[in-house]
Amino acid sequence: MDHVSFTACLRFLDLLEQGRVPSLHETAAFIRACAPDCGERSLPEKEQALLRMELFARARVAAGRTFGRRIYVRGLIEISSFCMRSCLYCGIRAGNAQAVRFRLSPEEIYACCAKGYGLGFRTFVLQGGEDPWFSDERLCAIVRRIRERWPDCAVTLSVGERPRSSYMRLREAGADRYLLRHETADPEHYARLHPPAQAWSDRVRCLRDLKACGYQTGAGFMVGSPWQDSMCLAKDLAFLAELRPEMAGIGPFIPQSQTPLAGFPAGSVTRTLVMIALTRLVLPTAMLPSTTALATASAVGREQGILAGANVVMPNLSPAEARRHYTLYDNKLAEGPECADQLEALKRRMAAIGYEISTERGDHPAFRPQRSSHV
Ligand code: SF4
Numbered sequence: 503m504d505h506v507s508f509t510a511c512l513r514f515l516d517l518l519e520q521g522r523v524p525s526l527h528e529t530a531a532f533i534r535a536c537a538p539d540c541g542e543r544s545l546p547e548k549e550q551a552l553l554r555m556e557l558f559a560r561a562r563v564a565a566g567r568t569f570g571r572r573i574y575v576r577g578l579i580e581i582s583s584f585c586m587r588s589c590l591y592c593g594i595r596a597g598n599a600q601a602v603r604f605r606l607s608p609e610e611i612y613a614c615c616a617k618g619y620g621l622g623f624r625t626f627v628l629q630g631g632e633d634p635w636f637s638d639e640r641l642c643a644i645v646r647r648i649r650e651r652w653p654d655c656a657v658t659l660s661v662g663e664r665p666r667s668s669y670m671r672l673r674e675a676g677a678d679r680y681l682l683r684h685e686t687a688d689p690e691h692y693a694r695l696h697p698p699a700q701a702w703s704d705r706v707r708c709l710r711d712l713k714a715c716g717y718q719t720g721a722g723f724m725v726g727s728p729w730q731d732s733m734c735l736a737k738d739l740a741f742l743a744e745l746r747p748e749m750a751g752i753g754p755f756i757p758q759s760q761t762p763l764a765g766f767p768a769g770s771v772t773r774t775l776v777m778i779a780l781t782r783l784v785l786p787t788a789m790l791p792s793t794t795a796l797a798t799a800s801a802v803g804r805e806q807g808i809l810a811g812a813n814v815v816m817p818n819l820s821p822a823e824a825r826r827h828y829t830l831y832d833n834k835l836a837e838g839p840e841c842a843d844q845l846e847a848l849k850r851r852m853a854a855i856g857y858e859i860s861t862e863r864g865d866h867p868a869f870r871p872q873r874s875s876h877v
Contacts, residue, residue, distance in 0.1 A: 506535040508549050515560060518783040523743045529736035533780075537773040539732070554776060561779035561811030564786045569813045573857045574789065574864030575845070576625040576658065577618035577819040580828040581606045585631025587662070588697050589685075591727060593758035593829040594631050600760050602827040605635060608644050610821065612651065618819045619652050621845050622861040626652075627681070627816060629660035636661060638668050642675035649676035656863045660720075663704055666711040673715045678865070680712045681720035683751055686727065687741035688734045695727060695763075709745060718789075718866050720749030725777050726769015727755040735777060743784045748866035749814075750788055752778050753795030758829065771800045775810040782811030787867050789814050804848075805855050814864070817848060 514532045517524050524532075536553050538544035545553065582605040588595040595601075606614070615626050626648060630636065645657050659672060660681035669680065684705055686692050692702040712719040723738045724730075742750055754769035774796060782790060791814040792807025800806060804815060818825055849859045 506531050506545060508545060508553065511535050511545075511553050512556070515557060515783070518780070519560065519564070523740060523784075526733060526736040526740060529739055529780075530732035533732045533735050533773070533776060537770060537776045539770075539773075542732070554772070557776065557779045557783075558810045561782040562809065564782050565790075565811045565813050568787045568867060571857045572813070572860040572862075573808060573852050574625075574814045574860050574862065575623060575848075576627045576791075576814060576816045576864070577614070577621075577623035578627045578629060578816045579606070579611060579614045579618075580630065580818070580820040580824050581611060581628050581661075582630035582633040582636065583824075583828050584633040584635065585662075586634065587632050587700060589700070590695050590697070590762045591724070591755065591758065593760055595761065598760045601829065604824055604827050605630075605633065606821070606824060608640075608647070611644060612647065614819045614821070615648055615652060615655075619655065623819070624654060624861055624863045625656040625658060625679075626819070627658040627660060629681070632662035638664075638671050642671055645672060645675040645677050654863070656865065658720075663708045666715070669708075669711050669715045669717070673717060677717070678869075679718040679720065679749065681722070681749065681751065682708055682712065683720070683722035683724075684709060684738075684741060685723050686730065686734055687723070687737040691727075691729055691734050694729050709747070713745070713747075718748040718869050719745075720751060720789075721745060721747040722749075722751030722753075723777075724753060724755040724769060724795075725774040726767075728763055728766040730755075730769075735773075738777070739780055739784055742781060746785065748788060748869065749790070750781050750785060751791050751793055752781060753793035754799045756795055756798060768799060771796065771803060771806070774799075775806055778807055778812055779810040789864065789866055791816055794818075805851060808852070808857055809855060815848065815852075815859075817845060 511532055534542045535545050583594045584603050585594050586596050588597045648657050656678040658679035659677050689702040754774045756768050757764050757766050790812040792804050792812035796803035796807050852859055
């Protein structure tokens with residue numbers, strides 16, 4: 503499908519819907535047809551727009567089959583801005599001497615959970631840099647305590663690469679889900695975005711370990727990161743099709759001014775939406791967040807993500823001070839509907855596009871003890 507036509511693109515969508523995985527070349531050609539990068543050969547603009555409408559409509563239908571019009575909420579708690587790694591794109595990388603470092607105490611974390619529970623959240627996402635202070639022992643104790651105090655809630659961890667034994671201990675302590683974006687499925691591209699000590703093979707090993715330990719596992723990637731082309735994105739989609747994670751977070755690359763990648767342009771919102779929709783067709787029952795990065799890049803990004811097939815939003819439950827200093831990228835939204843206090847505003851915005859916020863735990867269908875009636 504190197505020479506793209508509108509009809510060939512529709513056939514490509516049919517294939518995806520039938521559960522077939524097209525070749526990398528076909529996928530890359532479709533991505534170029536829908537949302538070309540500067541200078542890439544593509545369809546006329548009108549046809550591109552029509553194709554995106556068709557793609558998003560099919561993605562919404564696919565999401566609706568499993569989730570109806572429900573959007574699941576997760577309360578995000580940013581527990582630490584200390585990190586011993588140095589991903590080139592990240593504002594809290596170890597190498598950034600200007601980053602303000604903070605770490606929530608266990609009591610502060612429980613206070614966030616208590617507030618979130620009162621607001622209706624039934625999933626808490628504990629996210630942080632790779633901070634050695636959060637040893638297995640400490641983190642297990644925190645997870646156990648949360649599960650004891652709020653037994654009807656799920657705990658998601660997002661604290662980076664750890665040994666398999668650590669993932670197992672945390673799982674046994676009660677953690678249900680784990681987010682670890684793969685960031686790019688092209689090993690050479692991965693090597694350009696990370697220092698030599700961080701290997702693509704380690705990232706993949708962690709993701710496979712998480713699956714083996716029984717987590718609902720989340721992968722995901724940035725769209726528009728430096729040196730990424732359509733073929734890289736095609737590899738991301740093929741990787742997801744093979745790994746079959748239960749969750750996938752996809753957001754545009756947004757440069758952070760204190761990082762080595764500060765001078766690169768932000769990723770395209772349109773391309774990000776196309777990748778969310780394609781992921782929905784490849785993983786029809788996955789939990790796909792409409793990410794904060796998307797909401798940061800576009801005033802209506804949150805809604806656009808949902809209309810492209812996403813079914814999860816993650817408002818921020820962290821204390822205001824922590825929100826301010828968890829600067830993964832520039833201008834990261836931390837107020838308004840991004841803030842958990844504003845859940846009512848978020849409900850109104852979702853209702854305006856025909857969706858309703860669900861306060862269920864929102865497990866992946868394969869992990870629900872009993873399928874709900876809308877499945
Ligand atoms: S992306 Fe994660 S692991 Fe990498 S530097 Fe940032 S917080 Fe650390």
